[in-house]
Amino acid sequence: MDPCRSRPPVRPWVDRRGLAIGDGTCAPRTDRNPTGPSMSRLAALFAVLTVVAFGPQGAYAAQPVTIVDDPRVLATLEAKGYGFAGLFGATGKDDLKTLYGEGPAYHAIVETVAADVAALRADMKAGGRMLYEVTDGDVGRIIDMRWLKTSAARFRLVGVVNRLDRRDFAAPSDDKSCGEVRFIYRLAYAFRKNGKQLASRLPFNFSAIYRVAPDPDGGCAGVAGRWTPQLDETVDAGWLAGGPLEKTSLSFKQLELNAQVVRFPSGQETEFGGQAAYLMRIFSIDGATVGEKPLENTPDTARLAEDAALKARLADYVRANAAAIDLGVYEIPDEFLARKVISWSTFGSARQANHPFTPLFDPKEFAGLDYSKFSLARTPQGLVERLDNGACQGCHQAGSTAGFHFIGLDDATTSPLNRIEVGISPHLHAEIPRREAWLAATAEGTDPNRFRPLSFAPPAAWKDTGEVAYAPAETAMPCLMPEDASRFGGTWQCGAGTVCTPIATASGVRTKLAQCLLPKDSPAMFSGHPCLTGAIASNAAQPFNDRYRITGQFAAIAPAISRTAYTCRPPKIGVPGGFAYRACDDKDRAFSDFKPGKPMPNEICGLVGGKKFDICVATNNFDQCLGGAVNRGNRPACSADHFCREDYMCQSLPPDTPGAAKVKGIGFCSPTYFIFQMRIDNHATPWATTARAGMHAGFGAAAEE
Template identity: 30%
Template sequence: MRCRFFLLALLLCVAPACARAEAGGGLAVTDAKTLHALEASRFGLAQLLAPATVAPITNDALFALPGLAPIRIALDEAFARYLADHRTRSPKESIGIGAGHDVLLFDKAMLTSSDTRFVLAGIVNRIDRAYVAPDACGEIRLIYRLTRTSAGDRPPRLPMTLNLVLHAKTPGEQITCADLAARWLAVSAFTETGTALAGRLIANDGPLASVNATQIDRIETNIQIGHRPKSEAGDFRTDYLQKVFHFDAVLKRFHEASMENQIDRDRLLADPALGRAFRDWLLAPDNLRAFDRGTLLIPERFLATTSLAATPAGFAPSALQPAFGLMTDGKKQGVFTERDVVTALERAAAQGGALENIRTPAGFARRLNDVTCGGCHQIRGIGGFHFTGTDSLAVETVQGAVPASPHFVGDQIRRRAIVISMRDGKAPDFSRGFTDRPQTRGSAELAGTSLLDGWGATCYRRDGAGKIDASFGSWRCAEGLSCQPVGDDARSRIGMCFVK
């Protein structure tokens, strides 16, 4: 019941804020008919991966493309590891495809089936990631949803997304980042929908005018690989497999790559020397400050190539993976001790003032999980995804459907402020708050919603002495609401705002 209540709060409370963010932002294309028109023109996945292709193709033909062979092989290996690990942990449970199993496995055959294809479900501006790729003005993400082409009575959309991530502009292209930012900001004033809006977006002065295959950087995949249906005890679990594949422009092939900031927890714990190297690197003042701001890029030697995230994760540190286990808890050996963190915070503060988000070991531990792909996706996702997108093949769009998670919606204000700064030639503030509690820079727009102090918002519960951790001092609830525990761990200080 608690999980069901949590999901209800998650979905219902975000709708008004979502509408405001979308109407005021213009930084994402979510209109179903517009997406359908864009895909039919030149934004189909196959058309970008194989420019000679003139129409959308089914997945049997898509994965026959030589450049995608490494993706198919890597996903096959990841599925095999998941099965082996699960059977080792729970040998008595049955895992398979379809009803009658304790754990339902994603039907991997759907990836390369003649009955499925990837349908464009959204286009998202990520100029806010210009700190990663400044010369390319950040990124543009084309998000595709795996869909049956002849569903019959079955749900057409399958639980997998594929993000084709492109540089926002081609290296050497004449358009400046300021010009590109201005084009995106202009979209919020467009009144057209459907084919007319698609035409404006790809017109010579539109934000998508010059998007082409030369800008491809990588593919990101997110698959609901396994699902344990709700039992009589009320518990359930869903596992999400995430991987990244970078594009080799010379060989015209994708290859498995380390995931940005996906800390390889198991390897760091198994290799003490590597763990110490990571500790020393992360706690260096400049790196710790970037870590606090959310702009840190962790070196590949500390990273993993796979993330397996579970939902619902709950709010207790023990439920969040993969990074929380790096903190020593007095029972298990970790990479960081509280003293390590306190000393590093004091040193950083002495050199440049107190950090914005991380003030205590608890804040440091939460940020460790927060910066990882898996950790981010465990928090406030809709069914494990942050952008479910719209069904551009549907005859009608479901009224009130929310195309993105509270995390996505809550971050639009920050992203828009960055795009405005870039348009105006000012130095952008790329910093971000914690995943499940947006920065106070958006407090006016988000106040009273499930994103910030309203019903269903993430909050911090004071301890028995009435004290609150300094890292979460602003995580309060609006008048008439109180911060209450969620899930089975009543000791967790992180809760949600509910009626008293």
């Protein structure tokens, strides 16, 4: 057994320096536990240090590369022919005006997306929700389709993901490939306007999926081994292109879309704290011909609800394949599947629209199965919820970051005030040790553990015996209330000093949204801790008309903002679930509590927008707007190993922040849509416009400081 598996490993991917890290040596883990590390963790740390000091040389072997997110490595890969335009046979210019005009397949995809957006707009209008490409009001915003056709934009390669473990899904369908490799492209723009260079990314991703050819003997041991660098090798673009990404070993499978297309600001959604809708599709590409493919394990709920015979056949499939569904490795036949869906945030993990199987099936339909044989589902309700979590919208709104699992890191063109510190979701972070274990077993020619946890589960140690030992969930990370956990086997616990606390329920959904939070009146309170509970009234036909109602306050009871006590900031300023807040004092501004070798504190004096930010947004001057975000306020501290709670993400401190060198690698949790690049609306445009951005874009707290 690998001694490092007693805790989640350090980042086993290519970091922004272009090095393969997570090399098998075990660095001490900083812990956000407000009561300090437990004795068991201290014992584990001692064991780790013992192995590092006295263990065999094999303990120093490099880990397999699971993701690549270094912008410089990725830019070099693009130059070597791995760019987005190459998917469509285009050479030369890669801007979207050129690609739309000269690439018939890309043109067809854009027109399909445009039709989807128009249909959603019509549905929302019929439901009383008007949408605008740009607006200065507290009304819905919709993507301006010109972004997909302008010379100022391109799809930038932001990540490469090793998914050889997807071979588990290929075997039942007689696919002989060794899994997949995924190239993640994100919409980005750069142009000059009024004498200034403006650049940002937008929350709009395409993922190009490639099958990986097997070894000459039909196995995958050699293929898996190519992802592990030798001790004298550097994981750079040359190593990747000449090894695991060698083009003759890859064959195109499909192009997947996940894109924010609608956003409601917090000034409109004053109790939700904002909403957003994400379009999900899969396209086949054969030369100039584009096809629409079914979404994996994602039911066409409207068609199934209308066709009793079709729904009955799906129920038969579930009963016949319940063991595979429990394992997490199954493929529902195409006849039952949707070809497009919309996923919804905020509180995405609780929203009924993101639980597509729950309204379809009464769990009693699966009561006759022997659940004692299953690893995860212990009841019929658990089986249905397993199906929910395996659907596209279920997975991408539980354990995700703003509807995505891969956002990627910023390149040098992005403003320091619009940069993110962590480019992956909590789910992907938790997945990495599982994928590492799968790759190691496959490279050794042994049978890997094929079990897939729920997407909101914490990292786990994947033992050689096949057991899965979850790490305790960190503060503000998801958990299951006892009545919900009883439907599943092998769940996890909250870390010491926290308790599983429900913060939201939704009508029509069995599982509560719960997080590992501090007990009431805890002296360890920190900025960013949730402070409100709420209930969602689900609208099955019109999820955009779901309504959230605040039901209570359980933390941060100070009546006003101060530098010593915590008050509860309301969702109307853009903070879903409320936000415990304490203003920065001089020690906070100097990062005095951040000390080398000590656990990372729970809060950090980060940036807020406030009145300056709002006024600047209203002028629609993107560059000045970001430059106006100069106020400071306490936020949850975050890093590559410590994630923000649902509906928040880890933003970078600008490098010119006084004392920033002291907290290098540590960011602060911002509400997702406070970060410009996570909003599809109201960016500066290369085309003329007189519209202005809304006044409720900022965080709001600084105005009261």
